[in-house]
Amino acid sequence: MDQNELKYLRLLARNYPTIAKTATEITNLEAILNLPKGTEHFLSDIHGEYSAFEQVLRNGSGVVKRKIRDCFSEEMSDSEINTLATLVYYPEQKIDLLLEEVTDPCAFYKDTLFRLVELCQYVSSKYTRSKVRKAMPEDFAYILEELLHENYNEDDKKLYYEEILESIIELDRAKEFIAALSKLIQRLVVDHLHVVGDVYDRGPYPDKIMDTLMNYHSLDFQWGNHDMLWMGAAAGSEVCLANVVRISARYLNLDILEDSYGISLRPLALFADAVYGDDPCEFFQPKNEEGLEYSNAEITQIARMHKAISIIQFKLEGPIIDRHPEFAMESRKVLDFIDYERGEINLKGKTYPLLDQNFPTIDPENPYALTKEEAEIIQKLVASFKNCERLQKHILFLYSKGSMFLTYNGNLLYHGCIPLNSDGSFMELELHGKKYAGKDLFVQFEQIAREGYFRNAGTKEKEYALDVTWYLWTGPVSSLFGKSEMTTFERYFVADKATHHEEKNPYYKMRNEPETCDMILKEFGLETCGHIINGHTPVKEGKGESPIKANGKMLVIDGGFSPAYHKTTGLAGYTLLFNSYGLQLASHQPFTSTEEAIKNETDILSTRQVIEMEIERKRVRDTDNGQELVRQAEELKQLLNAYRKGYLNEHR
Template identity: 60%
Template sequence: MVVNRDSQEEEIMESLKYLKLLTERYPTISDASTEIINLQAILNLPKGTEHFLTDIHGEYEAFVHVLKNASGVIKRKIEDRFGNYLSQKEIKKLASLIYYPEQKLEIIQKEQENLNDWYKITLYRIIEVCRICSTKYTRSKVRKALPKDFAYIIEELLHERRDVFNKQDYYDEIINSIITVDRAREFIIALSNLIQRFVIDRLHIIGDIYDRGPGSHIILEKLINYHSLDIQWGNHDILWMGAAAGSMVCTANVVRISSRYGNLDTIEEGYGINLLPLATFAMETYKDDPCTCFSPILDEEDVYTNKEEELISRMHKAIAIIQFKLEGEIINRRREFKMEHRLVLNNIDFTAGKITIEGITYDLKDKSFPTINPKNPYELTPEEREVIEKLQSSFMNSDKLRNHIEFLFSKGSMYLNYNNNLLFHACIPLEEDGSFSSFEVSGKKFKGKELLDELERAAREGYYSKNKDKKLYGQDILWYLWTGKNSPLFGKEKMTTFERYFIEDKTTHKEPKNPYYKYRDSEEFCIKILKEFGLESQEAHIINGHMPVESKKGESPIKANGKLLVIDGGFSKAYQKKTGLAGYTLINNSFGLQLVSHEPFKSTEAAIKEETDIRSTLIVLEKNVERKTVGDTDIGEELKNQIKDLKLLLSAYRRGIIKEKL
């Protein structure tokens, strides 16, 4: 007997195993129907606000402030709600309170003569801001975010209806009781943190959390506790990931860069890594060498004695020489990397104190190489080997560093497609003619999207693999991603570290950019990149960091008629003289794309005591004709698929194919 089935029944039968699993969560027709109604309603809520930051480089104070003020979003919401009857001074005070509630309340409690009156006025205002920030979310999502101590009270106040006369006394009494029982301080802190939580739905960090600035570890702690984020690895991040994995050459690079910027506290105090073996070795080996070419680059606020600077300079030189030797080992071991031109130690005439680079001979600024054997320049001395092995062990055994790096692996990737935006740190490697460059990974050649996928796979093996050979190869790839010609995270032909230290002629310091940077101004080229990664919408964009935008020279962060946005504007103080500002951030909300440029951040203390905010300029890049909803996002697509599955389950129940679990 032939059974005739309609198309929906066939679909149910094909998905029967999965639908039976769904019955565990939705055991009845009523349960499935309710969830469909809930999800369908969520699709029509406004799209959540996304916040994009990049190239933070350890500048934790500025980063934390931008995170707290959501690139000016919170202040704009205060102005929208209270701008007609609060002065700018009052708006600034309220904004500062929301950013730094604990610290600000300490000052206010000392200044206010009638604290209870101030509490009452402020509580009404801050509840109103919180209500505005929470309106994009379902009650369920809001409820999950509420602090346990005040969950019921906040929920009641957020959904207050002033037009309901019978309840006005009820709401007023809640406020009065909060003050009477001496919980106003804690309540304001809870609400302020909630506003910061609600105002941004998703945070995107497009690389380079580490190096240069003093607080990379503080930034990572902040990110670990953030409610929703993703990270696209930068070349500086990958270096620390390699060091934590056990790569000696990545470890040497990390210590060298920290020495160069006088930023050893991150290593020693932030991660509890012992640098005494390096210091002892450097003082003994270079005791008669002032190491002036290796003097640290310090900020004005850095305070070091002459002896401390001398010690850092010697440590700096010692680890740099170890790094050059270790890099030679990898270049010789991985011929497929094609980096033999970086075997510069082979080109030194140690007797004459000269070096030949690309056929031209230069004088060396520093001619003292007590640990280099001219006949075998890449061989580590026993003492150097002991130092780097101790450092390797310290990096691998730092619990805090391991926690941070595993967080980077779990939340991070080489690139991300998210809501029609392609996020990656630096570039897609190209040839001069604009075609995708191919590079050999694990014996096979890849290019474009496949290359990034394979490099990410190898990088993860460098940290997690139990196979000795795969782990070593992965660690070598982590180093290549830091410095190699075809690295999507580096984006240059070569890294001229040796030349910058040892050769006066600045023409040798040049690091030619990948052709990507020549083509990125072309809209046609950007569309080609987007298609390679599966994004064909007219609204798709590429969002990058890595190369600071020199706004000082008139460079715009907006490329290719708005198809590509470069939001590295100089978070790091080391770049701000070059860029002329202190970074760009990007906001993508239900109304469109907004680019925000920031002036340098004074200090957290000034933000609290003087109520100074980062001066920011908002540029509306794209304004949506119709306000975008959750249904227009990637999450919306997932919800639509869930609705489709639930409708199948509902049909299976009603057809009697699956029984309800009553």
């Protein structure tokens, strides 16, 4: 036997010191390989909409209710199924409402517990006992294991099981046990969660979403452009930070900074009042898309803050563009194109009047220089972002679980696009003096994004990485942005909407072609029978657009959680399920509220569409994790052989 191989087997023998233990583990692994593949759940573009996100997460995009129908369709009405489903989604809140309607609480508890135990048995049947045991809440683990893995039809055990449930009821622990069973069901119906980008911006509670994701049992994350902006801000990028504050002000969402993350905006507010106190800031009025109640004084102050941080942002962009001619973004140095005396701007050879001509902090001779007060505000904000423990915890989680792309069980996941030229070839971008395209560009983007956060402050490497992080938000060859330019200045200052246009990358037309998708799948090392799961762009279903493209090779699953997109999409977006039977796309109608869902049992209405049905049910063996288990089993067989041939001695 090769000495290196023998050395490795000696190390392996520390965990499996006998023939019996080695053989047992091989048997266990090969049994697991034949279990059905677990369900993968894909979400994208959550944009701070915590209530809708929570509902979709709790109901597994309809999986929970489907499992209930599988178990009880012959004995329960649709109304009863809806009630049981709502109980599983929100056990603590729903149980009290149900108890108000019953005359015999003990009978209600007993009936409900039996049904939940039966449902839990059903959803746990595709897992090993060990995996189910690890998912159980500690307080009820012993009782749950007894109830889930025994046969209720055995007469000699039936009384035993009934006595367990009756004891739980008599000891006034039924509510807690119902909650434990419900959460175990939620945990087991989805084996793994994929978040294909954009937790942040637009909606009010990205922090709550991050807290929920940090406690989720198994997930990965593909960074979105809005996530990247917050990652850059947390890493100390002044220009990313300015964008974060500007977007929060634009959408009346400053509470996420002040209340959720404890970042003081008072210095910005005082500065804005002092400099723009006489300015109506008409074109910086925040968007109140959800009809929130604000006083006129509050709206006026937010508009001033909005304008103040926008001007700071435009100033901060100029030096980055100068530092990086390879970014080819000279057209975005918009402050150079303004005629401050005439109140006009020249864009691409055409002159336009400016809607707002009040620029008290801009020196026309040196337009990108921050005033002393502006520099102090940015310094304070950078310190607040970097020293916010909760924000840093959330961003570190994004780095630990996230990536620019992921290949998983034959599918390719990413947010945004693969930058393409008009002829369909991969676009190139120079990074660190070398040109990259396709998969190599994604790999470089990810490495540099990590350096932006983890490199020491004040180093050239950190400064470069933070510049690229900002480029990922707004650059023409950014896979996360996917447009020729970001016309933020024009949207504020120029009336002609032709100047607001942002040309999409050719990718967005070419992704409809199977040949393009095949090329992309091959570039990332996948078989062309795989699928591309793409987030970022809302699907305009109301205008006839389909989320299924290139004969099913590409699935666009912008979740459409944000109400701002509902008029565009005609619905609340899509999620995706990939179980042992195939791929299913779920389209969702808008979510009303958690209170409405609990009281009136108004689940998110979802329509499921089968994308691909497996001829043979997929097993764990057919997954990426299964291939790893196959490798482990082969190594254990080598260890077993070494024991039997006398190369190694057992240690009992």
